[in-house]
Amino acid sequence: MIAPFDALEPLEAVEMLLALCLTASALVCLFDRHLLRACCFFVAFAASMTLAWWWLEAPWLAAVELVLGVVLTGACFFYALGHVSPGVSSPLERDRFSEPWPRVAMRVFLALAWFVMVGAAIRYVIADMAYSPSQHPLLLAGVVIAASALGAFALHRHLLRRLLAFNILGSGVFMLLAGVAGTSASAQVLISVGLLVAWLGSMLGALLIRQLLHLEGVEALGPDGKSKESAT
Amino acid sequence: MTWRFGLFDSTFEPLASTHWALLAALGLPLLMGMLAALFPPKRAFPVALASLPILVSGWMLLSAYDQAGLLRWQWEIAGILLSLRLNGLSVLLLLMTQVIGVAAALYTPGYLRLSETGPLARWLWPLMGVVLSALSLIWLATDLLTLYLALELMGLAAVGMLLLSGKVPALVAGMRYLLLALVGSLTYLLGVALILGHWGRLDLQGLADVIEPGPVAWFAAALIGTGLALKAALFPLHAWLTPVHESAWTPVSALHAALVIKASLFILLQLWSILLPDTFYAPRVIAWLGLLAIVWGGLLAWRTGSLKTLVASSTVAQLGYLMVAFPLLLGPDVAPLPRALAWEGFWLQLMGHAFAKAAMFMAAGNLILATGESTLKGLAGTSRRLPLSLLVFGVASITLMGLPPSAGFTAKWMLLQAMIITQQWWAVAALLTGTLLTAAYIFRLFRYSFDETAPRHRYQPLAPGMDLIALTLALIAFALGLLAHFPLELMHGGSP
Numbered sequence: 001m002i003a004p005f006d007a008l009e010p011l012e013a014v015e016m017l018l019a020l021c022l023t024a025s026a027l028v029c030l031f032d033r034h035l036l037r038a039c040c041f042f043v044a045f046a047a048s049m050t051l052a053w054w055w056l057e058a059p060w061l062a063a064v065e066l067v068l069g070v071v072l073t074g075a076c077f078f079y080a081l082g083h084v085s086p087g088v089s090s091p092l093e094r095d096r097f098s099e100p101w102p103r104v105a106m107r108v109f110l111a112l113a114w115f116v117m118v119g120a121a122i123r124y125v126i127a128d129m130a131y132s133p134s135q136h137p138l139l140l141a142g143v144v145i146a147a148s149a150l151g152a153f154a155l156h157r158h159l160l161r162r163l164l165a166f167n168i169l170g171s172g173v174f175m176l177l178a179g180v181a182g183t184s185a186s187a188q189v190l191i192s193v194g195l196l197v198a199w200l201g202s203m204l205g206a207l208l209i210r211q212l213l214h215l216e217g218v219e220a221l222g223p224d225g226k227s228k229e230s231a232t
Numbered sequence: 233m234t235w236r237f238g239l240f241d242s243t244f245e246p247l248a249s250t251h252w253a254l255l256a257a258l259g260l261p262l263l264m265g266m267l268a269a270l271f272p273p274k275r276a277f278p279v280a281l282a283s284l285p286i287l288v289s290g291w292m293l294l295s296a297y298d299q300a301g302l303l304r305w306q307w308e309i310a311g312i313l314l315s316l317r318l319n320g321l322s323v324l325l326l327l328m329t330q331v332i333g334v335a336a337a338l339y340t341p342g343y344l345r346l347s348e349t350g351p352l353a354r355w356l357w358p359l360m361g362v363v364l365s366a367l368s369l370i371w372l373a374t375d376l377l378t379l380y381l382a383l384e385l386m387g388l389a390a391v392g393m394l395l396l397s398g399k400v401p402a403l404v405a406g407m408r409y410l411l412l413a414l415v416g417s418l419t420y421l422l423g424v425a426l427i428l429g430h431w432g433r434l435d436l437q438g439l440a441d442v443i444e445p446g447p448v449a450w451f452a453a454a455l456i457g458t459g460l461a462l463k464a465a466l467f468p469l470h471a472w473l474t475p476v477h478e479s480a481w482t483p484v485s486a487l488h489a490a491l492v493i494k495a496s497l498f499i500l501l502q503l504w505s506i507l508l509p510d511t512f513y514a515p516r517v518i519a520w521l522g523l524l525a526i527v528w529g530g531l532l533a534w535r536t537g538s539l540k541t542l543v544a545s546s547t548v549a550q551l552g553y554l555m556v557a558f559p560l561l562l563g564p565d566v567a568p569l570p571r572a573l574a575w576e577g578f579w580l581q582l583m584g585h586a587f588a589k590a591a592m593f594m595a596a597g598n599l600i601l602a603t604g605e606s607t608l609k610g611l612a613g614t615s616r617r618l619p620l621s622l623l624v625f626g627v628a629s630i631t632l633m634g635l636p637p638s639a640g641f642t643a644k645w646m647l648l649q650a651m652i653i654t655q656q657w658w659a660v661a662a663l664l665t666g667t668l669l670t671a672a673y674i675f676r677l678f679r680y681s682f683d684e685t686a687p688r689h690r691y692q693p694l695a696p697g698m699d700l701i702a703l704t705l706a707l708i709a710f711a712l713g714l715l716a717h718f719p720l721e722l723m724h725g726g727s728p
Contacts, residue, residue: 211403
């Protein structure tokens, strides 16, 4: 099994703390309707991911995460919010789109199904996880984060929040990858490529969001570009 | 099944000239695209000059395969194994990519000149270069890391190309496509993570030896399958496809429908043949979905009022034919003869569809450009004024309908034969229903075009060669059926 996961008692506390930090910041980022706060928590999340890579003895990955995840992807989100180049058009503040209840229930069910499937798959790959799940706090955090991010991705209509959810989902998947496959050279390269793709995608998405705002206003970011805003 | 994808050791080492041809085939499209961004070509002539070395590299790789059989390349960089292979199928798909890519590039200068495309037009060239280079890499790569990298490069560049028209519907559809494609790639990555965690390697040839059926293989196959099906617009996950094509530029639509979605399908079949050899249920599920895709896509195309939606929906239905063949390719207890027939039919159908669909999108683009209308009703009177564009549409639809002697006919004949031998009557029914539906929506279009009572439009004259390029592609699709022995020999070759 992977070395850091079999570490001593005080080290385990650090790992537990990291896992809690990651999960909490991811959940706030995914479910806060205040967009600026959500983006700030995304940066906090990416910073804790950097620490987690450092902790898992993958310094190169930590560097890549710091540059691509924290700095560049974070900048993409603040650009999409309209906080980088002031005076272009009104910055985005809150997500005011709402969803009907049956749809919410459906998406929660989908996220739970996803959670069970990923959890079961991981359980098969790492056999001893079935007996002591608390030994792998980062792996557990990865499963929770990936599941809630996919749920949020399916649930939200606001394009910026979907983009955020995609990024968190990506980080969750990378954490699962590192937890399942360790931090071997191939795993590190796969994760680095994934981070690069996530950054490029976020950049394209941020440019698109800005362009849509410029052409159509906030309504264009809603359900399939049609106006369906609730009465706040 | 895996030997058909060339996952075995080669007899000969590639020659030095073959190394250069490989480098040219992978790198030149990208390089030429960058050059074209710096100096945007205004005529087709410089584009033809630039695409010549690319075609020569493809031809050199073909002759290298003819002489030496399967060729492999392997590099180990810092503990990571990267590997490529060149077998008959990948040569064939590479040549297809190059021909369609060159045709789209030749079509582009005229198209950009005639339509109001705005300042973003010059970025089309490098994006096209990235898509073609990444596609060539996908046909050749045999490790999961290279496949992931190439798939992502291709996907992001394809999204970029589709967005270039800059209209609001294009941006909304493009954003949706971007988000779905990115999530699809994460699902794929999670599947790769399971494979790497359990078997500890990423090269397909090694994996084909060590993978055993079991829960991990099933989970990985499910994750990879979902991600790639989303990118390939396989039936229940196809909803993003039509809006994306609705407002994209013609050469972009042609490249996307002909090649980009096929790449995901290729990877899906290749990985499933390793992860799920001789499985009963998974290919069956795909085939049943394919049956629904044929009917649903056909109905969508039949009911629509927009020309581009018709062509895009027909892609959904045509992918259905490929999905229906999955049990024959991957299922258990299939005799060698029907399996070989299904294998040939599958790739011939894929190639015939690629050429025909590219030609059809170009013909549709020509009609829309000339009449200035994008609805079927707007086609009234075109039979007299734009006979050549309609002829191209007709020749391409012969392949889609599967009338003899086109590639569509030969491919369907093989698939039907394989299905009858294995007594899959429901698949036979699906194939025949699809043919009828295709005929229904194609003839609906021709009925509008022969309407003579419509008021006269002013027709925009097309640039020289725009119809000829489309006609060439449509004729290649036609000829692939007549001269099918050449591609079939290549697909067959290289058995150990």
